Amino acid sequence: MGGRRPGGEILARLKLQGLVDAKGMPWLKPPLGLEAQEEALALARGRPLREAGHLYRLAVPLLRGEDLARAVEAFVAEAKVLLSRNPKGALDFLQGAPDLPPVRLLRTRALERLGRFREALALLADLPESEEVRLLRGVIAFRLGRRQEAWQVLEGIREGSAEAWNLRGYLLLGEGKPQEAAEAFARAAVRFLAQGEEERYAGALGNRALALAEGGAAQEVVERAFQEALSGAKGALARARLLLNLGVYRERLGDFAAAENLYREALDLGEEGGSLEVLGRAWNNLGVLYHRQGRGEEAEDAYRKALLLAQEAGEVVLTAAVLANLAELRGERAFLEEAVALLQEAGHESLAERYRERLARLVP
Known part of the structure; x- marks a missing residue:
């Protein structure tokens, strides 16, 4: 539902229970009265997972047993779609959802995508240990500039993981090994494709193109790699x-x-x-x-x-980058100082240090 106008019987029932506004758009912000919650839950039970999440969200206080299990599936299904295009939307959607491991893991992924690494790490600490959790911890370690820690995580991860090959590519690229990085990204792309993750497949191919460019590959080779990635981007x-x-x-x-x-x-x-x-x-x-x-x-x-x-x-990292660019355009240190403060608050020490170096070079 989320912003889409419901129709037919659903619209009529929502109106009767006060779950939509005068224009027929759903009220998506709890709390609601008990009767309205019960109606939302009844409607959610009969809807496909991808259409049920917002209704379950209205009925969170009533979720028990099978309803709770199915609601978590619905929250996860909707949040995964949002995560690829709108991580803040995914994080907002999960607010108020049951604080169970699958939901918390997606909250962590959304925070990582938004550059809020310190918050992401705090959530990870409370999650049951699994390969997916360990790998996400490695990704965040890489984002924080803790390369050795990220490599250590990879040592215990199965070789067939798409996410692991993607992380390996980033680490190799950071160590000045673009050819090896390109190969790692290519393997990640194949695995993302096998998993049906088309956006990440295209992204890994794009990473491969960047690695080839960093390695000084001929322009026609790099251009061909980018075009291959674009052809896979749906x-x-x-x-x-x-x-x-x-x-x-x-x-x-x-x-x-x-x-x-x-x-x-x-x-x-x-x-x-x-x-x-x-x-x-x-x-x-x-x-x-x-x-x-x-x-x-x-x-x-x-x-x-x-x-x-x-x-x-x-987007903390992007905000910091824009502030730094404004600082250099206008010659105003305050913008760059704020960028450093933002990065420190997010726990991104390595990038904060790079910005401190830019600050030292900025003419007062």
Whole structure:
């Protein structure tokens, strides 16, 4: 349901129980009266999982036994879809959901995607130990710059894990081994595809293209790798993220016009997919491009748009990046100091240190 107008019998019953507003849109914010909760629960029982989550959310106080088990499945199903395109939406959706391990794990994944690493680690500490939990801990360790810890996690993970191969690729790339990283990303892509995770499949292929670029592969090889990734990207947001990375590559080659076109195409796809994070990244990339070209007013306007989107999305790392870019554009240390503070609060010490170095180079 979530923003979609229900129809037919469901709409009539919701209206009778006061579960929709005057326009027929569902009220999705508990608490509700007992009778309304009972009606929401009865409706949820008869709906497919992907349509039942919001109804179960209205009836959380009544969830017991089989209802509780099915509700958790519904929460997880809906949150997984949201996670790929809107991690803040996934986190908001799970607020008030039963605090059981499958729900808490998805909350942790959403926090990690939003760059809120300290909060993510705190949730992980309360989860039962499993390979999935250990691997997520390794991903967060990598995000925090704790590479040795991430490698140690990988040593105990089965080789067939797509997430593990993806993390291995990132670690190898960070160690200056782009060819090995490209191979790891290729293996991750195959496994994501086998799992039916098309967005992550395309993302892993995009990571492979980036690794080839970092390794100095011929332009035609890198371009072909990006096109292979784009051909596998079925969703608007998967394509948008790839176009952003391809735009950065074209920008490094000095093809500013092509880069700008790619960023603007990514903006359109970000709008289509409804991702604040993608829109924020696109505007930030445009700001950097304009900054490099000496187009100061356009750069500041793009950075301001990116900052608003990053803050609305709760994207800590992106917010810090935009603040740092604004600091360098305007020569104002306060922006960069705030970026460092944000990163420290999120627990991202390695990136905070890099920004401190930028702060030291910034002319007062």
